[in-house]
Amino acid sequence: CLNRALQAGSRVILNQVGLFADGVAVKQVGAEPFRLAKKYVDEVITVNTDEICAAIKDIFDDTRSIAEPAGALAIAGLKKYVERGQITGQTLVAIDSGANINFDRLRYVAERAQVGEHREILLAVSIPEEPGSFLAFCKLLGGRSITEFNYRYFDAAMAQVFVGISSSGLETDRASVIAHLQAHGFLVTDMTTNDLAKEHIRYMVGGHAPCELHEIIYGVEFPERPGALLKFLLELGGRWNISLFHYRNHGAAFGKVLMGLQMPQTEQKSFEQCLEELGFIYQEATENPAYRLFSGGMS
Structure with missing residues (x-):
């Protein structure tokens, strides 16, 4: 997907996250991989656990399906990009992936989503x-x-x-x-x-x-x-x-x-x-x- 986006001349943004919403620690993207990644992307956006939980809620509101944290990562980054740049009148695409989240994690997501949405x-x-x-x-x-x-x-x-x-x-x-x-x-x-x-x-x-x-x-x-x-x-x-x-x-x-x-x-x-x-x-x-x-x- 990244290669196709680059070939089409699209603006590509990479997300970085150190801890997923399901509580599983994920190794933080280091400086060297980031340096290499920046050759192919225009910008890097960092999102936190609350913002990922808010993205999971957004996906459910729109599609009635529940994405796992890895799948919601792109949505979380896209929302932050729009909020930070006060972007309007543009069509933006986030690549979503991953299977449905474990049902036991839903309460955690629901509690953190309100903070992630600044509500x-x-x-x-x-x-x-x-x-x-x-x-x-x-x-x-x-x-x-x-x-x-x-x-x-x-x-x-x-x-x-x-x-x-x-x-x-x-x-x-x-x-x-x-x-x-x-x-x-x-x-x-x-x-x-x-x-x-x-x-x-x-x-x-x-x-x-x-x-x-x-x-x-x-x-x-x-x-x-x-x-x-x-x-x-x-x-x-x-x-x-x-x-x-x-x-x-x-x-x-x-x-x-x-x-x-x-x-x-x-x-x-x-x-x-x-x-x-x-x-x-x-x-x-x-x-x-x-x-x-x-x-x-x-x-």
């Missing part, structure tokens, strides 16, 4: 450990949706949260969001391109709470629509301190939140009434063995 920003944010802080943070995001929020009480003064935020699809949007949060006094660390954070840390945010926390645990289900999470927090109105919070948008009709609250048992009825007025489905989970073993209070 999800992942941040670590420090917020004051006090009622209403999460609400104030959400208000700053305006009309953006929160795609994920992981938090566990640890320090009495400052909370560390892992948060996913929907993005417009533009690479520049990430810097704008971070600058906006920093301007309002939040300490922000960008985790969007941090592989360790995306593959491990986001699922490890947690730990046991001290016994004196006296928290009550609820599983809450609510309609997944823009603003639903913010509406939920507004209804709570900062009356109770949230000591545990986990939410992840999965594209389903209903969102699920696991949350812990510091409240006297005498106030449980008021909290549950709040949920009922919102029409949310809920269940207390304080005695759930999974919570007790991995997140509950320890002496």
Whole structure:
């Protein structure tokens, strides 16, 4: 295919990648092969794992077939080439190859595709450990949706949260969001391109709470629509301190939140009434063995 393209006088671009999306390490293309390759191609483009996952999603959206990472590599490079050069009005061709991907890898691809399309920003944010802080943070995001929020009480003064935020699809949007949060006094660390954070840390945010926390645990289900999470927090109105919070948008009709609250048992009825007025489905989970073993209070 390369020879035919060269003979036809086409512009040829070569992709370079060091790690495929299925987690199989591939030897990085070295300097000597690159030097030789550049004799026959016009440009070299480097793509990362997230961009390959986004390309796999694009191929599926267009053809209803799922390409493996090697097959999606050309699409990923072509997308980056178009974005970087703001190219319009041209016909571009990518050579796709490879068999269907292993089904077990699809969840990994789906989680990484949003970042690869610049539609999800992942941040670590420090917020004051006090009622209403999460609400104030959400208000700053305006009309953006929160795609994920992981938090566990640890320090009495400052909370560390892992948060996913929907993005417009533009690479520049990430810097704008971070600058906006920093301007309002939040300490922000960008985790969007941090592989360790995306593959491990986001699922490890947690730990046991001290016994004196006296928290009550609820599983809450609510309609997944823009603003639903913010509406939920507004209804709570900062009356109770949230000591545990986990939410992840999965594209389903209903969102699920696991949350812990510091409240006297005498106030449980008021909290549950709040949920009922919102029409949310809920269940207390304080005695759930999974919570007790991995997140509950320890002496």
